Amino acid sequence: MSQTVPQPPASPDSSSLPALRVAVLGAGTVGTEVLRLIAQQGDELAHRIGARLEVTGVAVRDRTKDRGEHVPAALLTDDPSALVREADLVIEVMGGIEPARALLLEAMEHGASVVTANKALLAQDGASLYEAADVHGVDLSFEAAVAGAIPLVRPVRESLAGDRIQRVMGIVNGTTNYILDAMTRTSADFGDALASAQELGYAEADPTADVEGHDAAAKASILASLAFHSRVRLADVHCEGITSVSAQDIAAAGRMGRTIKLLSIVERVEEENGERISARVYPALIPDSHPLASVSEAYNAVFIEAEAAGSLMFYGQGAGGAPTASAILGDVVSAARSRVHGGVGPRESRYAELESIPLEELRSAFYISLTVQDRPGVLAEIAGTLSGYGISISTIHQELLHSREEGSQALAHIGISTHRALESAMTASLDMFSSTATVLSIDSVLRIEGD
Numbered sequence: 001m002s003q004t005v006p007q008p009p010a011s012p013d014s015s016s017l018p019a020l021r022v023a024v025l026g027a028g029t030v031g032t033e034v035l036r037l038i039a040q041q042g043d044e045l046a047h048r049i050g051a052r053l054e055v056t057g058v059a060v061r062d063r064t065k066d067r068g069e070h071v072p073a074a075l076l077t078d079d080p081s082a083l084v085r086e087a088d089l090v091i092e093v094m095g096g097i098e099p100a101r102a103l104l105l106e107a108m109e110h111g112a113s114v115v116t117a118n119k120a121l122l123a124q125d126g127a128s129l130y131e132a133a134d135v136h137g138v139d140l141s142f143e144a145a146v147a148g149a150i151p152l153v154r155p156v157r158e159s160l161a162g163d164r165i166q167r168v169m170g171i172v173n174g175t176t177n178y179i180l181d182a183m184t185r186t187s188a189d190f191g192d193a194l195a196s197a198q199e200l201g202y203a204e205a206d207p208t209a210d211v212e213g214h215d216a217a218a219k220a221s222i223l224a225s226l227a228f229h230s231r232v233r234l235a236d237v238h239c240e241g242i243t244s245v246s247a248q249d250i251a252a253a254g255r256m257g258r259t260i261k262l263l264s265i266v267e268r269v270e271e272e273n274g275e276r277i278s279a280r281v282y283p284a285l286i287p288d289s290h291p292l293a294s295v296s297e298a299y300n301a302v303f304i305e306a307e308a309a310g311s312l313m314f315y316g317q318g319a320g321g322a323p324t325a326s327a328i329l330g331d332v333v334s335a336a337r338s339r340v341h342g343g344v345g346p347r348e349s350r351y352a353e354l355e356s357i358p359l360e361e362l363r364s365a366f367y368i369s370l371t372v373q374d375r376p377g378v379l380a381e382i383a384g385t386l387s388g389y390g391i392s393i394s395t396i397h398q399e400l401l402h403s404r405e406e407g408s409q410a411l412a413h414i415g416i417s418t419h420r421a422l423e424s425a426m427t428a429s430l431d432m433f434s435s436t437a438t439v440l441s442i443d444s445v446l447r448i449e450g451d
């Protein structure tokens, strides 16, 4: 018996709708997916917007390279400047600071709204982009710049604009989460895991930005600026990456019932004379039972605490071509609707201008690991140094590395977790350890979060 397979209804023809000229800058991992979605969903998008998205050109470096069926060679150009001057909407997915910045400014000057995924540029010079959008009355949207497909920029910028956000904490870099997850679950080598994240299209063109935490710091600066209605500069974000996280750290975390994740944290710090804000990125040990501990591969997850809303949780694909293109298309539809129906999206809100608190004034719980001489009194000496700076120990794990033999001293490895202490106190203790013969090396210093 033959069965009729139900077919999706054909999208209504949109050819009678007016056209909006769309310029696409860059046709790499994200750009090709943006073009695929526009090609495959063109009619539906047109009806949602009330106008067709007509791609007038795609700026690339190499016009001879084949980029698949959705990037027709006829649209490729190596003159991005001419392209943006004639556009209603510009989608910037080329990355980097220049020429992206100059092209976006030129586009806005000529009346185009812009959609960008470029967190590095927004964190470095969001001010001039916001200013240009304001002066020229166009939209500047960047949902894809933070946590890929996850709607996060819009909730912070718009849905929570009536609330008071206290804290945003989460995993906002897919590449490093992919690497740490592979190192934790399959004992993968750092370099192999990074190569595979690059192959999957998660990493930045220069993956140093991912592994050194700069990408997560750029996202933290964007989130903090939006959440606290201030301009939080990239330089205000304390940034540590994952390059020094070792297999030993991951094993030690496991013994303690914890997982290492690269966290971005932005929060208000209430003080006697008012409040300041803290923005920081570092790898931290979180309890295995914490919801962020089970975020795997290139997924991202973010918690927001707001005064009236309480706790909110956002989860999804934080990197990759199609997920990022989804966020871009959301912005494109929104900016295109503004064109069709009039009006512009939200402007920059930075009336608060809150100051940033230096890291050394914050309090954190720590995990430190040291290679020490194995002799009586060493533990007491280390505990004494820590307590001298007001740091109290929560757990100690000691392991003999090798026993005393002819011509060599006995060495032990000590892993210490502490209660919350001032960052400056930990820095002073570590300086003290560096200057004693008892401690041969400081192997790791990681924060403990999420308890």
Ligand SMILES: NC(=O)C1=CN([C@@H]2O[C@H](COP(=O)(O)OP(=O)(O)OC[C@H]3O[C@@H](n4cnc5c(N)ncnc54)[C@H](O)[C@@H]3O)[C@@H](O)[C@H]2O)C=CC1
Residues within 6 Å of the ligand: 025, 026, 027, 028, 029, 030, 031, 059, 060, 061, 062, 080, 092, 093, 094, 095, 096, 098, 099, 117, 118, 119, 120, 144, 145, 148, 201, 202, 203, 204, 205, 318, 319, 320, 321, 324
């Ligand atoms: N790949 C991802 O998962 C995500 C990427 N992003 C951001 O999206 C942007 C693009 O990322 P990808 O597509 O992954 O990068 P990609 O390196 O795969 O693609 C960039 C494209 O832009 C072109 N390009 C670069 N400079 C150019 C220039 N001066 N003139 C003409 N073309 C130029 C390159 O040739 C390449 O085709 C970046 O800002 C990145 O930070 C944001 C979220 C996720």
Ligand SMILES: N[C@@H](CC=O)C(=O)O
Residues within 6 Å of the ligand: 145, 147, 148, 172, 173, 174, 175, 176, 202, 203, 204, 210, 215, 318, 319, 320
């Ligand atoms: N390189 C970034 C891409 C998305 O923003 C990441 O790994 O998260």
Ligand code: NA
Residues within 6 Å of the ligand: 143, 144, 145, 146, 147, 148, 149, 150, 151, 152, 153, 327
């Ligand atoms: Na997003």
